[in-house]
Amino acid sequence: MKAHHSRIAIHDIRWPSPPLRIVLVAPEIPPNTGNIARLCAATGTELHLVRPLAFSLDDKHLRRAGLDYWDSIAPRVHDSWDAFLATLPPRTPLHLFTTASNRRHDRVDYHPGDALVFGSESHGLPDALLAAHPDAWVGIPIRTDHVRSLNLSSAAAIALYAALSHLSP
Numbered sequence: 001m002k003a004h005h006s007r008i009a010i011h012d013i014r015w016p017s018p019p020l021r022i023v024l025v026a027p028e029i030p031p032n033t034g035n036i037a038r039l040c041a042a043t044g045t046e047l048h049l050v051r052p053l054a055f056s057l058d059d060k061h062l063r064r065a066g067l068d069y070w071d072s073i074a075p076r077v078h079d080s081w082d083a084f085l086a087t088l089p090p091r092t093p094l095h096l097f098t099t100a101s102n103r104r105h106d107r108v109d110y111h112p113g114d115a116l117v118f119g120s121e122s123h124g125l126p127d128a129l130l131a132a133h134p135d136a137w138v139g140i141p142i143r144t145d146h147v148r149s150l151n152l153s154s155a156a157a158i159a160l161y162a163a164l165s166h167l168s169p
Helices: 030-043 060-073 081-085 127-132 152-167
Strands: 021-025 046-050 076-078 094-097 115-118
Touching (some): 021 152, 030 046, 030 060, 030 152, 046 081, 076 081, 094 152
Parallel strands (some): 046 076
């Protein structure tokens, strides 16, 4: 059951229609996917999961992180990248988030219905997928003297809110 409280502000934002999509390719850590599910519920964003998944959708850690929001987002699970692509309208922009990109996430021209694509926690997006879409690479600046990447759910939140800010200035 969702908790209700009196401290909710109504923000002046235009939610995109069609909604943005977050796509997780081969996610490995249930709490990260659960946190992203909650993020999607909070923003009306579609969640797409591309197999293989390193966990069951019934995983208690996944559900705990997503709390009771999991059912409200109806995540779509695809058996492969090609199966996911087949569900998109023609020419849907893809934004492939990778530490290899010099193109900053906050300088992208986002549109309603865009797909924000993230790879697994340990390997990122597959090389073949990146090679097939070299103009779609997007990065989030980080200081690499201390870390090699951001947590997946943190990166998804940063990217999604950058897109939403772009779409609702």
